[in-house]
Amino acid sequence: MASSLLAVVFAAILNIVRILGLLVRRVPDPRLIVLTDWLLQTALFVSFRLLTHPLRNFPGPFLARFTHAYGAFLVWRRCSHLTSIQLHKKYGPVVRIAPDRLIFNSATAVQDIYHNPRVTKGRAYVQLRQGGQGTPNLFNTLDKEEHRKKRRIIAPVISERSMRVFEPDMWQQLEAFLVQLLQSSQQNQFVNMTPRCERLGVDVVGKLAFGYSLNTQTEPIHRVIVEGIKTRSNRSSLYFFWSFLRVFEPVFDWFEGRHDLDGFYRSVKTMIEARMSTPKESIHDFYALASGDIAPGEPGLISKDLWAEAVFFIAAGGSTTSTAMSGIFFYLSRYPDAYARLASEIRTTFFSGRDIRQGPQLSSCKYLRAVIEETMRMSPSTLAPGWREQDPASVAAGEPFIVDGHVIPPGTQVGVSTYALQHDASYFPDPYEFRPERWLPTNDNTPESDSEKDARVLMRRSFVPFSIGDRSCAGKAMAYLEMSLTVARTLWYFDFQKAPGNAGMLGGGRPGRSDGRGRRDEFQLYDSIVVDHDGPNLVFTPRGDFWKELEI
CATH class of the missing domain: 1.10.630.10 (Cytochrome P450)
Known part of the structure; x- marks a missing residue:
């Protein structure tokens, strides 16, 4: 049902772009050219995130498929831990919380993620460095x-x-x-x-x-x-x-x-x-042992x-x-x-x-x-x-x-x-x-x-x-x-x-x-x-x- 609806929405966007393209050719208004270009890029972006993205089949909030803003808003409100429980109740043990991020909620997932030699810390940790x-x-x-x-x-x-x-x-x-x-x-x-x-x-x-x-x-x-x-x-x-x-x-x-x-x-x-x-050896502390x-x-x-x-x-x-x-x-x-x-x-x-x-x-x-x-x-x-x-x-x-x-x-x-x-x-x-x-x-x-x-x-x-x-x-x-x-x-x-x-x-x-x-x-x-x-x-x-x- 959802995939059919998405297909209809995508087809509608393409039809609008096609109509605007005809108008541009008849009336070469620069504003129409800009609008058409924007709509075409939007259609391509939407179609990729909804229909061809590698994570497209993972459930989650609709907005989270397109932008990190959904999850960032929860972080800003400092309630993402509470919302995560609600999301798991609604969508199940795995939820797509951002275009490139998934959250899990099982003991098996803990082992698969954090006790796995094939896994490393995510790129997000770079943002925790100075500047x-x-x-x-x-x-x-x-x-x-x-x-x-x-x-x-x-x-x-x-x-x-x-x-x-x-x-x-x-x-x-x-x-x-x-x-x-x-x-x-x-x-x-x-x-x-x-x-x-x-x-x-x-x-x-x-x-x-x-x-x-x-x-x-x-x-x-x-x-x-x-x-x-x-x-x-x-x-x-x-x-x-x-x-x-x-x-x-x-x-x-x-x-x-x-x-x-x-x-x-x-x-x-x-x-x-x-x-x-x-003197370094005068105190038992982090500095003495780590230097x-x-x-x-x-x-x-x-x-x-x-x-x-x-x-x-x-x-x-x-x-x-x-x-x-x-x-x-x-x-x-x-x-x-x-x-x-x-x-x-x-x-x-x-x-x-x-x-x-x-x-x-x-x-x-x-x-x-x-x-x-x-x-x-x-x-x-x-x-x-x-x-x-x-x-x-x-x-x-x-x-x-x-x-x-x-x-x-x-x-x-x-x-x-x-x-x-x-x-x-x-x-x-x-x-x-x-x-x-x-x-x-x-x-x-x-x-x-x-x-x-x-x-x-x-x-x-x-x-x-x-x-x-x-x-x-x-x-x-x-x-x-x-x-x-x-x-x-x-x-x-x-x-x-x-x-x-x-x-x-x-x-x-x-x-x-x-x-x-x-x-x-x-x-x-x-x-x-x-x-x-x-x-x-x-x-x-x-x-x-x-x-x-x-x-x-």
């Missing part, structure tokens, strides 16, 4: 060998072994976080956890990257880093989807100003210069790479964990049973707040890990699909690229919406319910059936907050440690609940909305390269005399 053409960093380099080299350089910085050495510095930043909460509680103030967690994340990564104390939790001078990350992220997310929009960069500068971006770069420059004036030789004859990061890697390191390490931590505080304040169970686990496992550190005791807190993973399932720190395409060498070799049974034409960028996948009821029953128990074995002695085991395996395969494969997030160990220490120590020293009245609603959805933001007890995320959010507002109460351990 769209700067030096590539670990995140946006396309070349596989270059990425492997960068990964070998950076991996030791954020490994579990490195985290054991770095933990005292992380502890120091967390201490400042807890003291700030104590002061707010003593002043009867409710606390917006988003800026508190963002500042903690930035302070931690500042120490890890360059041994530099940004002190954003206590001093305002470097807080512009947080806003600069958001400004850079919001623009980059548009370019990431539609590179054409980069031509409007001067317009964005004019409307928004460059204060946040310039301040961000100044602060990063300050950190680098301060660190370079200090040395990683192997005989294989140097670390040279000066031209250091800036690109530093910007990525600060932005990624300072923001992604803050999303998860803000989400954890949101869900615990909305789900009292989960709050009570986690508080009991923490308070019976340790004897003092000083005992809460990396090691067997912290690892034994299985419910804490389940809370973290359930939060990352419901509120992942990355919402934009990680665009991939077939490696040019694989294309040249004539190898097929198949995703979930679909043959993908060369040049097509494909991805999976983590948010949509992790809210698919076929993998996660009751996907909008915060249920940490889904990550734990059943409490009774009844052995799992084969179907239950298969469902658990499938759930794990569909849980990809750090992505998978050789391009997965290298900072996984650091993220888990930071989240575990922050949540465990907060629950040791404080009780908390959502703020009373309207203030306590911040962070949740608004009932009655039909755009995916109507769930009151779901932490609301806003699509960008670095996810944006606000809230929750919480009231903290010191727990007994335990707070006296904190240094004020």
